[in-house]
Amino acid sequence: MSRPGLRLACLLCLLPALPPLRALCEASMALLMLGLMPALFAAGALLPGLLSGRRHAALVAGLRPYGLALGVVASLALGLWMLPIAVDLSRLSGPMGLARDASLILAGLAAHVGLRVAPWPLVLFFGGNMVWMGLTFGMLFIDAPNRLCASYLLGDQRLAGIGLVAYAAGVGLWLLVRTARQAELPAHRPPARH
Template sequence: MRIVRPLALVAVFVTLAVPALREPLEASMALQMLALLPGVFAAGWLSARLAPARWQARAMAALRPHALSLLVVAALGYGLWMLPIALDLARLSPAVNAAKFATVFVAGLSTGIALRVAAWPLVLFFGGNMVWMGLTFGMLFIDAPARLCASYLIDDQRMAGVGLVAGSAGVGVWLLAWVVRRAGWSNSEDSEKTAKDWPAIAVNAGQKGLTQKGRKQQLRAAATTVAPDKGPDRAPD
């Protein structure tokens, strides 16, 4: 795995840097939405795990309070390029095209970090909305009577729609499995922690009960204790 991740990143960056490799993928709506953009997103995801473990731990600790912001960045950075007008603008402007790859990469990076620091209900909410968005756009691409992107043919658009529906359904299944595993892990961790703390809880409860039973004796003992000679509240002789 240590070798696969850097090789995958190199493959994605080479594809983006070499026009002969990138342009055939961009020329097809289906290939761009189902291969190129997911590949850039995966590269961002993988890059979150390439740093040394010590740096990753520090980064996770620093970014934990910003889990909501990370998920918002991920949703906006990837969801924007499902819009047909955005794809057309990317084909017309090199600057917009570069921004497309940059935002999708950042979306993948944010997702890779958020899955490690965010609470599972938050991930389920944003992930579920992204799955629903993919299904909606996919059905729209399939059922539209005319092409929605001026740069792509309607058959290519429908193929992209079928791929979006299938891919979104697969991501939805993976998301549910991840949530079940994460929620079960959290519950088992809490149960284990509670079980470990039961002896201390029992001792504290026993001490509390003993204190309540012997409160009068303790108060009497405190009343008979000699007061110190220092302090403004000392009673006069």
């Protein structure tokens, strides 16, 4: 994708966080969890593409030793904002909403770089945990007899849960295909010294 195309994609991902659409996205649990939050994550994942090729390569090379930490950052940030209390607080408190937005952008950035620097078993481990987390929270939101978030109705909670399960299934399928392809590649070996 060209740099202007990436800028446009990044802007479109950030659009739901801007004031006119933010209120609309936060008015519904489904729109918040299936629209705003994934859009912010995608914006973070697109950010490195805005760098020049040399700077992008330097970023990836500089963060190569931190593949494990990048996986931890991405999974913690995503997991935190699936907790019902965090969902409520991020809607009711402006600073918490900004913290949610910033941490989701950071999670997307960490995931982007982590996918490039971490070995495939590590990617499968953290990706699998995120998929499991999405499935677990999704099923919890679907099956709960009462509202888990004070700010949202039960029907909206169930719709968000169905969406989380669908997202988790899609990401899980993508993850399996990606890691299977990576596992088939020959291991990188340093050149022999003469």
